[in-house]
Amino acid sequence: MENIIEIKNLYKKYKNAEEFSVNDISLNISKNEIYGILGPNGAGKTTLISMLSGLIKPTLGSFTINGLSPQKNSSKLKQIIGVVPQEYALYPTLTAKENLMFFGSLYGLSHKKLRDTIDESLELMGLSKFAGKKVDQFSGGMKRRCNLIAGTLHNPKVLFLDEPTVGVDVQSKKAIIDYLLDLNKKGTCIIYTSHHLSEAEEFCTQIAIIDHGKIHATGTPDELVQRVANAENLEDVFISLTGKELRDVV
Numbered sequence: 001m002e003n004i005i006e007i008k009n010l011y012k013k014y015k016n017a018e019e020f021s022v023n024d025i026s027l028n029i030s031k032n033e034i035y036g037i038l039g040p041n042g043a044g045k046t047t048l049i050s051m052l053s054g055l056i057k058p059t060l061g062s063f064t065i066n067g068l069s070p071q072k073n074s075s076k077l078k079q080i081i082g083v084v085p086q087e088y089a090l091y092p093t094l095t096a097k098e099n100l101m102f103f104g105s106l107y108g109l110s111h112k113k114l115r116d117t118i119d120e121s122l123e124l125m126g127l128s129k130f131a132g133k134k135v136d137q138f139s140g141g142m143k144r145r146c147n148l149i150a151g152t153l154h155n156p157k158v159l160f161l162d163e164p165t166v167g168v169d170v171q172s173k174k175a176i177i178d179y180l181l182d183l184n185k186k187g188t189c190i191i192y193t194s195h196h197l198s199e200a201e202e203f204c205t206q207i208a209i210i211d212h213g214k215i216h217a218t219g220t221p222d223e224l225v226q227r228v229a230n231a232e233n234l235e236d237v238f239i240s241l242t243g244k245e246l247r248d249v250v
């Protein structure tokens, strides 16, 4: 299948850091995948996704998305990607609809098209009733669903998500996963990080397990489980590849 993302020997070392947070990652991602980047705390998942979504610059190496490079085609690249960070990117004192109109206008969508997309997305996410309510009155799950709509109004070809279901209730989690599956069916390639291994096992078509800034294994969830002796699920694979040592840092 055709690659939509091609990463070549990518490195990131933060200022004053002693180690590389991303250390020589090369990876191809095909169109239409739901690609899970999994790894323990501090493995380099956010750093990798932040480079690909243009939030931080690589120290070394290169990548293209849909054939576009961030050095040569930065503005075109921004139009075809969506980014949903861990933190909420919403204005608390604006209503859900006002927030979405604001973020949508940044993508240059026409007023009519934007209104229709917002109404449709709020409906899909079960938020229509709350469209006129200020976001600071929303629960964590409602904010996260609204945040996800804000990052996808322009129907991106590639969507980067950093732990989209962390800290939300089961109902919100289901709404988020269903929304993402629907986007993927309509042609959006999804790159996502998570600590929910059972969720990733069910949701992802491909997985990369990373640790200490390096890729340790890639494959479909089934392939990974079959490759590791005595593994019954992705959690067994994860522990086998990354060990049982705790990753506390102070």
Ligand SMILES: Nc1ncnc2c1ncn2[C@@H]1O[C@H](COP(=O)(O)OP(=O)(O)OP(=O)(O)O)[C@@H](O)[C@H]1O
Binding pocket: 014, 015, 017, 021, 039, 040, 041, 042, 043, 044, 045, 046, 047, 048
């Ligand atoms: N702005 C920064 N400056 C210096 N070091 C950083 C910075 N951001 C991250 N790091 C370091 O880079 C390494 C990778 O961090 P990163 O946040 O990418 O990991 P992660 O896999 O996303 O972890 P988590 O699961 O905890 O979100 C860690 O050692 C972290 O301390």
